[in-house]
Amino acid sequence: MIFNLIRYQLLTILLVMGSFSFAQTEYNYHQLKLNQAIEIGLQNNKKLQIRTLQTNVSELIEDDLKNEKLPDVNFHTGFHVLSNINQYEDGLLKSSTKYKVPREQYDFTLSAEIPIYLGGKLKNEEKKAEIETDISKLRTKKDERELRMQIITAYLQVLHLHEQQSLLLDKIHEDSINIKQVKSFQKNGLVTYNEVLRTELQLSNHKMSFTELANDIAIIEHQIKTLIALPAEQELEIDTTDLFTNTTQIGFVDELILEAFEKNENLQIAKEDLHLKEIDKKIIKSNILPRITADGEYGLSYPNFMFFPPQENLYRFGKVGINIVMPLSNLYKNKQKMLIADRSISIAKLEIEEREEQLTHDVFVANRKLEESIEKIEIAREAITQAKENYRIVKTKYANKLSLITELIDADNVYLETQSNLISLEINKQLKYYQLQYVIGNL
Numbered sequence: 001m002i003f004n005l006i007r008y009q010l011l012t013i014l015l016v017m018g019s020f021s022f023a024q025t026e027y028n029y030h031q032l033k034l035n036q037a038i039e040i041g042l043q044n045n046k047k048l049q050i051r052t053l054q055t056n057v058s059e060l061i062e063d064d065l066k067n068e069k070l071p072d073v074n075f076h077t078g079f080h081v082l083s084n085i086n087q088y089e090d091g092l093l094k095s096s097t098k099y100k101v102p103r104e105q106y107d108f109t110l111s112a113e114i115p116i117y118l119g120g121k122l123k124n125e126e127k128k129a130e131i132e133t134d135i136s137k138l139r140t141k142k143d144e145r146e147l148r149m150q151i152i153t154a155y156l157q158v159l160h161l162h163e164q165q166s167l168l169l170d171k172i173h174e175d176s177i178n179i180k181q182v183k184s185f186q187k188n189g190l191v192t193y194n195e196v197l198r199t200e201l202q203l204s205n206h207k208m209s210f211t212e213l214a215n216d217i218a219i220i221e222h223q224i225k226t227l228i229a230l231p232a233e234q235e236l237e238i239d240t241t242d243l244f245t246n247t248t249q250i251g252f253v254d255e256l257i258l259e260a261f262e263k264n265e266n267l268q269i270a271k272e273d274l275h276l277k278e279i280d281k282k283i284i285k286s287n288i289l290p291r292i293t294a295d296g297e298y299g300l301s302y303p304n305f306m307f308f309p310p311q312e313n314l315y316r317f318g319k320v321g322i323n324i325v326m327p328l329s330n331l332y333k334n335k336q337k338m339l340i341a342d343r344s345i346s347i348a349k350l351e352i353e354e355r356e357e358q359l360t361h362d363v364f365v366a367n368r369k370l371e372e373s374i375e376k377i378e379i380a381r382e383a384i385t386q387a388k389e390n391y392r393i394v395k396t397k398y399a400n401k402l403s404l405i406t407e408l409i410d411a412d413n414v415y416l417e418t419q420s421n422l423i424s425l426e427i428n429k430q431l432k433y434y435q436l437q438y439v440i441g442n443l
Contacts, residue, residue: 044229109299119286142265263441
């Protein structure tokens with residue numbers, strides 16, 4: 001039967017959904033609208049919570065790198081027990097001159113070092129951290145949109161099943177009327193008992209399909225509970241009244257592609273990754289540049305080792321200055337690193353081009369599928385008109401005993417199939433609309 005096919009098609013496209021915890025929120029779970037379900041899902045989804053924490057870590061790393069510009073300040077104090085000094089004026093093999101020194105040594109020193117220029121390394125590390133934060137936010141946004149699409153898809157599936165159920169209820173009612181008519185014919189000897197059995201079997205099949213659809217609704221609603229992190233014991237009935245939007249004005253595909261280039265997170269992430277690779281190259285370049293720091297030191301020390309022999313005096317000292325370091329070895333060590341950086345940049349550029357090409361194709365396909373679904377609906381409506389008329393004619397002929405019960409059942413099934421097909425196409429059109437918006441980045 002057509003409903004068995006629909007059933008299995010719906011169940012096979014159920015999205016993979018993990019287990020999430022429940023956040024206490026006041027909602028009417030017996031009439032849960034789509035926007036409410038999305039809101040609950042965005043609050044409770046563990047993956048999104050992890051993304052938020054990852055973004056927070058990236059922001060903290062940004063702040064930490066800013067602290068690298070601050071001076072390094074150290075305080076040192078020490079205490080030592082000293083031996084006397086033996087000085088060998090005439091060499092180690094000759095006797096030495098012994099100088100007495102104070103037995104104790106201690107000092108108190110405060111020092112500071114301030115980075116002035118490190119080849120632009122700190123500045124580029126800060127930029128890199130900012131970009132990584134932006135990437136983390138983009139990934140969060142992408143995951144949020146994926147969750148929205150999953151919830152919307154599940155809601156459309158439930159709506160589809162409800163519409164099929166409504167259609168079956170009408171058919172079950174009609175089957176009951178037909179059975180009464182056939183039984184009347186059988187009592188008058190116009191038909192055999194076999195025809196009564198065939199009409200009753202038709203009713204049984206429709207009732208069985210209705211039951212299967214009811215179970216499928218329960219399964220998908222349970223999947224929705226899992227998706228938005230509701231506990232299993234939470235009763236849930238969803239409201240599908242706000243699912244449909246205007247899908248007639250879908251725009252020109254070239255405009256949609258340009259919009260997708262601006263909004264699609266995967267493409268934006270690829271571009272940000274290129275920026276990271278370019279900054280990595282700048283950091284590698286900075287390895288061959290001089291490093292300039294300013295430092296200062298102030299302290300107290302005992303004894304005075306500024307003179308020889310050491311004097312038993314406490315003295316204080318201080319100094320300020322500039323340090324310049326030239327990493328000469330990096331002039332030859334950096335060569336391969338620069339080649340690696342260049343190759344990484346080339347790869348990142350190609351990945352951007354690849355994603356643009358794929359995104360162009362995805363938008364084209366999504367737009368074309370939406371247009372196709374709209375065209376199919378018009379054809380399906382014509383088919384319903386034809387099937388309805390055929391069913392009317394066959395039903396009239398059967399009432400006048402000019403056709404067989406099998407012909408009536410076949411005509412009824414064809415009519416039911418066309419009605420069911422139109423429902424599927426209407427839902428599919430709305431799904432294709434949402435899929436197009438998702439690909440573009442609007443959802």
